[in-house]
Amino acid sequence: MAAVFNKELFSWYLITLKLRETLESAVPTSSAGAPMLEFPEQPQKKQEKQQQTPSDSLQIVIEGDGENHEDEETRSPDFDWVGSIKKKIEQAGQEEKARSWSKLSIYRVPHYLREVDNKAYVPQVISLGPYHHGEEHLRKMDKHKWRCLHHVMQRPNQDIKLYLDTAREMEAKARSCYEGPINLSSNEFVEMMVLDGCFMLELFRGVDEGFEELGYPRNDPVFAIRGSINFIVRDMIMLENQLPLFVLDRFLRLQLNNSYQKGLLAQLALEFFYPLTPTPMTEREGTYIAASFDPLSVLEDLHCLDVFRKSLLRPGPKPRSVHGGLHCLHVFRKSLLRLWPKRRSVQGDHQSIPCVTELREAGIKFRKRKTDRFWDVKFKKGILRVPRLLIHDGTKSLFLNLIALEQCHTDCGNEITSFVVFMDCLINSPEDVAYLHYRGIIEHCLGSDADVADLFNQLCQQVVFNINNSYLSRLFKHVNRSYNNKWNNWRASLTHNYFSNPWAIISLFAAVVLLLLTFIQAFFAVYAYCRRSS
Structure with a gap:
């Protein structure tokens, strides 16, 4: 009975299998090759699959492998990694299109320059601009900024909404002057520009017109000549503590209305920063620095530090490139010489x-x-002529920020850096400083000559500089040529050994007279002997 049951069951299974094959041939398949209509599997289907032909089983395995391969490729870690790189490339392209590098003028000081003295680049009293906005140790000055804005708004024809609307118009252009993203909202950035800009203009006008004329008392802790303005001046000259010049210019137009003159802002800024000039007042040709500097030549998209630098360099020398006017063979020769190892020496x-x-x-x-x-x-006929230089407590910060500007801004020259490198070469010890002070070249109010030597030895650390692209390139070559001249060394040795003081000169004169008398005595002795022989 069991055998008959199994035989009937097997017959029904064959009929079902035949019917399924007929339907699969008539029904269209999906894109993956699997039938769209499926029947529930019978309990004996597992045994039937084992009895299939090798070709059918191979076809089924290949189709299944193709589906698994696509899934594995889209879900693999390498696919996600390549996709993330593509997104980063697209994001970099969008940021480059959205950002205008030509307007960038206020930079963050690179970390390798900060290794010399980080405090020289960080404001200690007041923050201007977004880089140090809201820092804890600078918040004490905020109340004085608001007090300043209150004074400005009390004057006729002054409306805070007019300042805010003007700042809103300049926001996009002002943001493009700063390096990197600014973590301030639109309202915060506009408020910062109005508050800091009016504060700077109030200081400029106070030094020029007098703070009492602007409504401040004589004993004001900030807006007075005897207040903390000396510390504020040093902070306002730092590279990271700047506002774009066109922002200050627009605010000054709002304050002065019809009495505004083109270039007035640059003149006020130069008069304000005049105490920082490295040249002593007794050497000035006039009491006002703007007398020999044309503020109209200042570009509107820069800042007060750049204006001050240009005033120091009037009329500035132009950097001389070593490759200008040279043919290709000479350039190739110089490139080969750079590859050849050589010993660094002064010669x-x-x-x-x-x-x-x-x-x-x-x-x-x-x-x-x-x-x-x-x-x-200047260097001529063995004489090196150097102008007088005044060194004070703010000289280090001033020179470091000027060098940082020349290192970061591609449109700047390297005149300040060249001069600092020149002084660094001249000064290696306190004795060098003492001699330059004796010659009236250096005046300083630091503790000792050793402090001055340390100052110049630290200024040029981590600075990328090539003297061959400097206005002092020819002077360096002439000085080295004179130093390597043997005749000059012999003459200098004679002067140093025998003409260094009056007693050495008297001794040399006595020796020359004694030698001359000995020569005369020998001459007459020989002459008398020859005469007796004849």
Whole structure:
């Protein structure tokens, strides 16, 4: 009975299988190759699959492998990694299109320059601009900013809404002047520009017109000549503590209305920053720095630090490129020489010159040059003429920020950096500073000559600079050529050993007279002997 039941069951299974094959041939399949209509599997289906032909089983395996391969490719970690890289590339392209690098002028000081002295780049009293906005140690000055804005709004024809609307119009352009994203909302950025801009203009006008004329009491803690303005001046000259010049110019137009004159802002800024000039007042040709500087030549998209730098360099020397006018063979030769290893020495390296002590031993003399441009150094006939330079507590921060501007802004030259490198080469020890002070070239109010030597030895650390692209390139070559001249060294040695003081001169004169008398005595002795022989 069991055998008959199994036989009937097997017959029904064959009929079902035949019917299924007929329907699969008539029904269309999906894109993956699987039938769209399926029957529920019978309990014996597993055994039937094992009895299929090798070709059918192979076809089924291949189709299944194709589906699994697509799923694995889209879900693999490498696919996600490539996709993330593509997104980063697209994001970088969008940021480059949205950002205008030509307007960038206010930079964050690179970390390698901060290693010299981080405090020289960080404001200690007041923040201007977005970089140090809201820092804890600078919030004490905020109440004075609001007090300043209150004074400005009390004057006739002044409306805070007019300032806010004007700042709103300049927001996009002002943001493009700063490096990197600014983590301030639109309202916060506009408020910052109005508050900081009016504060700076109030200081400029107070120094020019007088703070009492603007409505401030004589004993005001900030808006007075005897207040904390000296510390504020040093913070306002820092590279990271700047506002775009066109923002200040628009606010000044609102304050002065019809009495505004083009270039007035630059004149007010230069008068405000005048105490920081490295040239002593006695060497100035006039009491006002703007007398020999044209503020109309200042570009509107820069800031007060750039205006101050241009005033120091009037009329500035142009950097001289070593590749200008050279043919390709000469350039190729120089590239080969750079690859050839050589020993760094003063004789073969024009990137440096000897210090004051070594130059004096080689016969080079130092003289003070009478000019109000501290960078205007001359060398002629073995005499190095250097203008007088005043060193004070703010000199280090000033020079470091000027160098940082020249290192970051591609449209700047390297005149300030060139001069600082020149002074760094001259000064290696306190004795070098003492001799330059003796010659009237350096005046300082620091603790000692060693402090001045340390200052110049630290200014040029981590600075990328090539003296061959500097206005002092030719001077360096002439100084090294004179230093390497043997005749100059012999003459200097003679002067140093026998003409250094009056007693040495008297001894040399006595020796020359004694030698001359000995020669005369020998001559007459020989003459008398020859006469007796004849």
